[in-house]
Amino acid sequence: xxxxxxxxxxxxxxxxxxxxxxxxxxxxxxxxxxxxxxxxxxxxxxxxxxxxxxxxxxxxxxxxxxxxxxxxxxxxxxxxxxxxxxxxxxxxxxxxxxxxxxxxxxxxxxxxxxxxxx
Numbered sequence: 374x375x376x377x378x379x380x381x382x383x384x385x386x387x388x389x390x391x392x393x394x395x396x397x398x399x400x401x402x403x404x405x406x407x408x409x410x411x412x413x414x415x416x417x418x419x420x421x422x423x424x425x426x427x428x429x430x431x432x433x434x435x436x437x438x439x440x441x442x443x444x445x446x447x448x449x450x451x452x453x454x455x456x457x458x459x460x461x462x463x464x465x466x467x468x469x470x471x472x473x474x475x476x477x478x479x480x481x482x483x484x485x486x487x488x489x490x491x
Contacts, residue, residue: 378410378411379410379411379413379414381410381411382407382408382410382411382414382417383407383414383465383469383470385403385404385406385407385410385417386403386404386407386414386416386417386420386469387469388403389401389403389404389407389417389420397424400424401421401424404417404420404421404424405421408421412440412444413444413472414444414469414470414471414472415441415442415444415445415470415471415472415474416441416468416469416470416471417471418437418438418440418441418444419437419438419441419471419482421437422434422435422436422437422438422440422441422485423438423485425437426438426485426490431490434485435485435486438482438485438486439486441471441482442479442482442483442486444471444472445471445472445474445479446466446472446473447466447472447473447474448473448474448475448476448479449473449474449475449476450476455467
């Protein structure tokens with residue numbers, strides 16, 4: 374049990390992926406709750422933004438993708454390599470929060486943001 378909003382956000386994000394293939398409605402609900410708990414992560418905004426883009430809610434999807442980009446704190450590269458893949462903080466920063474990411478992921482988000490949608 375916790376009342377830490379950042380941890381609650383990561384829990385909701387994990388719940389969302391449990392429902393991703395089983396129940397799209399619950400998937401979206403958990404992503405929204407994740408963002409409501411803590412709005413400084415990347416992966417929850419990215420996932421919800423991609424979901425909205427896929428169903429045609431283009432402006433809302435782009436807004437969420439932009440928020441994801443704004444929340445990136447570290448981009449792994451030669452100046453900031455992943456030196457210890459067993460570091461629990463790095464694990465959560467990359468896999469759950471998304472605040473530490475790769476140039477490839479950042480470019481993917483920028484492409485989603487700049488793509489022309491019908």
